[in-house]
Amino acid sequence: MKICVLVKEVPDAAVQKRIDPSTGRMDRGGEKNLNPYDTHAIEAAMQIKEGGAVEVEEIVAVTMGPSSAVRALHKAVSLGADRSVHLSDDALAGSDVAATGYALAQTLKRENPDLVLLGQQSDDGECYTIGAVVAEHLSMPSLTQVIKLDLAGSELTCERQAEYGYDTVKIQTPAVISVGDAINEPRYPSLKAIMGAKKKPLDTVGTGDVEIDASKVGGDNSNAQWTSAKAPPQKAAGLIIEDEDTAETVEKIVAWLDERKLL
Amino acid sequence: MSNILVYALHYDGAINKNSLGAVSEGAKLAKELGGEAHAILVGENIPQDLAASLGEYGAAKVLTAEGPDGLGQPVVDAMAAAIGSGGYKYALFGGGLLGFEVGAGLAARLGAGVAMEITTVRAEGGELVAERPILGDSSISEIKYRSEVGIIIGRLNAFEIVKGGAGAAPVEAISYEASPQSAQATIVTRGEQRGADVDIEGANILVAGGRGLGKAEGFELCTDLAAAFGGSSAVAATRAVVDAGWYPYAGQIGQTGKTVAPKLYLAAGISGAIQHKVGMQSSENIVAINKDANAPIFEFSDLGIVGDLNKILPKLTEAIKAKKG
Numbered sequence: 001m002k003i004c005v006l007v008k009e010v011p012d013a014a015v016q017k018r019i020d021p022s023t024g025r026m027d028r029g030g031e032k033n034l035n036p037y038d039t040h041a042i043e044a045a046m047q048i049k050e051g052g053a054v055e056v057e058e059i060v061a062v063t064m065g066p067s068s069a070v071r072a073l074h075k076a077v078s079l080g081a082d083r084s085v086h087l088s089d090d091a092l093a094g095s096d097v098a099a100t101g102y103a104l105a106q107t108l109k110r111e112n113p114d115l116v117l118l119g120q121q122s123d124d125g126e127c128y129t130i131g132a133v134v135a136e137h138l139s140m141p142s143l144t145q146v147i148k149l150d151l152a153g154s155e156l157t158c159e160r161q162a163e164y165g166y167d168t169v170k171i172q173t174p175a176v177i178s179v180g181d182a183i184n185e186p187r188y189p190s191l192k193a194i195m196g197a198k199k200k201p202l203d204t205v206g207t208g209d210v211e212i213d214a215s216k217v218g219g220d221n222s223n224a225q226w227t228s229a230k231a232p233p234q235k236a237a238g239l240i241i242e243d244e245d246t247a248e249t250v251e252k253i254v255a256w257l258d259e260r261k262l263l
Numbered sequence: 264m265s266n267i268l269v270y271a272l273h274y275d276g277a278i279n280k281n282s283l284g285a286v287s288e289g290a291k292l293a294k295e296l297g298g299e300a301h302a303i304l305v306g307e308n309i310p311q312d313l314a315a316s317l318g319e320y321g322a323a324k325v326l327t328a329e330g331p332d333g334l335g336q337p338v339v340d341a342m343a344a345a346i347g348s349g350g351y352k353y354a355l356f357g358g359g360l361l362g363f364e365v366g367a368g369l370a371a372r373l374g375a376g377v378a379m380e381i382t383t384v385r386a387e388g389g390e391l392v393a394e395r396p397i398l399g400d401s402s403i404s405e406i407k408y409r410s411e412v413g414i415i416i417g418r419l420n421a422f423e424i425v426k427g428g429a430g431a432a433p434v435e436a437i438s439y440e441a442s443p444q445s446a447q448a449t450i451v452t453r454g455e456q457r458g459a460d461v462d463i464e465g466a467n468i469l470v471a472g473g474r475g476l477g478k479a480e481g482f483e484l485c486t487d488l489a490a491a492f493g494g495s496s497a498v499a500a501t502r503a504v505v506d507a508g509w510y511p512y513a514g515q516i517g518q519t520g521k522t523v524a525p526k527l528y529l530a531a532g533i534s535g536a537i538q539h540k541v542g543m544q545s546s547e548n549i550v551a552i553n554k555d556a557n558a559p560i561f562e563f564s565d566l567g568i569v570g571d572l573n574k575i576l577p578k579l580t581e582a583i584k585a586k587k588g
Binding site: 096097098101102124125127128129130131132133134135136137139140141142143144145147157161162163164165166167168169170171172175180181182216222223224225226227228229230231232235238239240241242243246247249250251253254256257258260262263 | 272274275279333334335336339359360361363364365366367368370371372374375376377378379380396397398400401402403404405406407408409410413416442443444445447448449450451452453454455456457468492502503505506507512519526527548549550556561563564565566567568569570571574575578579582583586587
């Protein structure tokens with residue numbers, strides 16, 4: 001079977017994210033990294049491959065993004081993907097979640113995967129929904145927030161937490177599964193894998209290569225127009241204590257609680 | 264026609280609270296647009312009176328569609344069929360996991376714009392404008408739709424439940440064609456409760472633990488602290504640690520867990536992701552202990568302690584015991 005893993009480049013968590021006031025879009029400059037949630041999807045693919053219940057011919061990392069997104073693909077490959085596909089085209093800039101999902105689905109069609117895995121959310125946009133959009137365009141079943149995934153033949157048994165407790169769902173492949181971060185503990189890449197990542201095949205494609213209708217993508221063509229960004233109502237900042245002397249810190253906490261009659 | 268179709272999730276003979284909020288919100292917005300709010304339920308043998316009861320929250324009509332419970336794609340099929348028959352300009356969802364899946368799938372099916380985690384919606388010039396806080400709620404974006412149908416997925420607890428008392432709504436059963444992908448998923452078990460039953464909704468003081476506790480045994484620190492507070496106190500948890508099996512599901516705060524508003528919420532080793540925040544932000548006093556000074560939880564804490572909870576919690580427990588004598 002062939003597994004495609006959708007990955008994304010996101011601003012490094014340690015870097016302050018901001019909105020470009022002139023466009024209302026996220027300023028995607030600054031330090032970037034592979035979306036940490038995606039590492040769980042790559043690890044899930046690796047565990048299926050190593051588990052031996054099915055034969056996995058290939059794990060392919062797929063991303064959409066500017067040229068810098070190559071770094072996220074290198075990281076994905078260092079974590080175990082065999083090769084990667086980079087959808088990059090100026091026409092895609094500013095696409096909303098629906099347009100992005102369409103573009104990714106078109107890219108995936110060319111790969112014809114048996115299983116598409118992705119992380120539960122991106123660290124920046126936090127839309128949680130790209131998997132459902134991709135699945136619909138591929139006419140595949142899908143499930144999000146999966147924390148246990150077993151594959152037997154063409155049948156996936158998935159567990160996930162929904163509104164009323166844990167659900168178990170059986171799904172026939174090909175399918176699109178977004179995994180929760182509790183599904184596994186992603187491994188660290190070996191030095192050798194990091195060094196070798198740039199040598200693995202990387203296919204860069206544009207909208208024309210994967211038959212993306214350019215009138216359906218990009219900021220101006222997106223059906224949800226994110227018009228402006230404004231500041232939320234200010235909330236009074238709380239008191240912050242750096243713990244240096246724990247006895248003193250605890251004394252301060254107790255006094256704070258006592259003052260508010262919480263003891 | 265500017266009608267709004269609202270998805271109503273139901274389980275075990277009751278409508279989900281976030282869906283009741285969405286129906287109330289949809290009714291209010293439809294009135295401003297000069298249309299009606301209709302609700303739709305999808306499931307097996309939907310009770311008529313349950314469907315009709317949505318009239319009390321402002322639904323002018325309730326559609327019911329027979330289909331498997333607990334899966335998203337059959338709802339996409341049913342809602343696409345309803346919207347295809349005309350008259351709907353918006354589809355609205357309350358916060359929750361299934362609403363996200365259905366709303367996103369429906370957007371792809373209809374070629375419609377979608378926005379999620381919406382906290383406020385207003386009518387403006389015959390259109391709806393949605394507001395979404397982004398970047399850890401440090402900024403708010405406004406979303407307008409240029410497609411024929413706009414899809415709005417609310418944040419958990421964003422929409423207020425308003426019981427207008429209009430009485431039972433007419434119920435109409437609709438049929439739809441299931442998509443091929445819907446036939447590829449079957450639900451085996453639903454709503455399994457993992458772990459012991461703990462009551463966190465009735466507690467005045469909640470000590471909540473997250474991944475920062477390091478391991479399941481770390482919860483003993485929270486249990487000890489809650490016991491020191493005594494009275495009406497309990498221990499709660501984040502989704503990540505419940506999924507990891509460290510604490511019972513019944514004690515979970517956040518999007519697929521409980522929403523609480525105790526007098527004191529003490530968060531230990533919790534980063535404060537939006538999905539958690541939406542379940543506890545109405546707490547009267549929020550205290551957070553986290554070793555990461557950049558943790559989002561410090562943005563909405565009344566008292567934040569940057570430090571090692573393994574050092575702080577045991578001493579705090581002792582100090583509270585001593586204070587209370």
